[in-house]
Amino acid sequence: MKSHSIRLLSGAVMALALVTAAHSQDALPPNAAASVNGYIISNDAVEQGIQAALSQGQKDSPELRKAVLGKMIEISLLSQQADRDGLANSDRANTQLALIRQNYLADLELSTYMSKNPVSDADIQAEYNREIASLGPQGMIVEYKVSDIVVATESDAQAALARIKKGESFDKVAKSISLAPNKVQGGAVGWVQAGETLPQISSVLTTLSKGQVSPAPIQMPQGWYLIKLEDKKSSKPPTYEQAKAVIRNGLMQKKQFEFLSQLRQGANIVVR
CATH class of the missing domain: 3.10.50.40 (Chitinase A; domain 3)
Incomplete structure (x- = not known):
């Protein structure tokens, strides 16, 4: 059987997979994909793991889904053992968990901002028109x-x-x-x-x-x-349909840069 290399997004997906609650080991709640020593891995967490794998170029398949869930079970087993070994409250663990939380919240804030300030088709059309006009009368x-x-x-x-x-x-x-x-x-x-x-x-x-x-x-x-x-x-320049995806990505990056610039301007940043 062909093996899949599952590279879950570090931090965010793993954190979601491990935010589980103790539950009866003999029964699973409706939104549970698995239980590991009574700790639940939710279907939502598995789906996020699958989406992370798809974003890295892997193909959706029953094999991929089984492998993602298997990886999350392994992570849950290891984290539980780390807890038993007293590693959860170590300085190293606290530092890494703080970074995972910070990275996840940063991604969440940026995605929330973009959902509230989306790039519209009108924005893309206007940018395409501007770029075509900049080519001059020959349009090449x-x-x-x-x-x-x-x-x-x-x-x-x-x-x-x-x-x-x-x-x-x-x-x-x-x-x-x-x-x-x-x-x-x-x-x-x-x-x-x-x-x-x-x-x-x-x-x-x-x-x-x-x-x-x-x-x-x-x-x-x-x-x-x-x-x-x-x-x-x-x-010849690309048609609007050919250029649409590239222009959308560029406008999204511009919006994100402007948002981060605003945050910087309003922040007190001290660098040694």
Whole structure:
């Protein structure tokens, strides 16, 4: 029989599985999936365990459901034994249980906030329209295949540019002097859209022809840059239906970020 790797969400699902009450060992209440030495594992807890497994890419099946319940029974047995061994009130247990509670409440608060402030279809349509309008009159997505060299000073950048102008390849110069991690790939960045880069870069990138290097070093907060346009391509944007899920996810992340920013602004946070 094919085995399933059950990776229950740490903390939240396990805590739900273990919040059980002592009950008659010979009878199960209506919402019980199992009893372990008189402690009940509820159907709701099992269902949350199954949903956690499904969210990690596993397929719903009787085998999966049996495995989830089996894992919860094992957890209940181990937790009961830990209680008997006096581990439940140890400093380590109290710290971990406090973290589990905190993580669960944080997830619950965020999900509650999102249920009260959902991303509507109208929000998604408006964002899609905005993104399409930003493509300009031709309505095409333009992508640029870019390589870069990053150095600490303007003089270093000018020296690198001089080497390239004398015929040395961009990737060879990048491998020898660039401070960026992509130096090992000859400075290759990959395909980007102009809007995904900072204005200092995009304003130069959009003026380059294929194979051309920026005519002067570009000053950035991280140092001085030289960029090379390796290639350029245009493509039609996705339809609304094709883009809907991605836009929804982006808007949800934006809402969550804004909510957390509000909480930060109203909090007294002291960091050592």
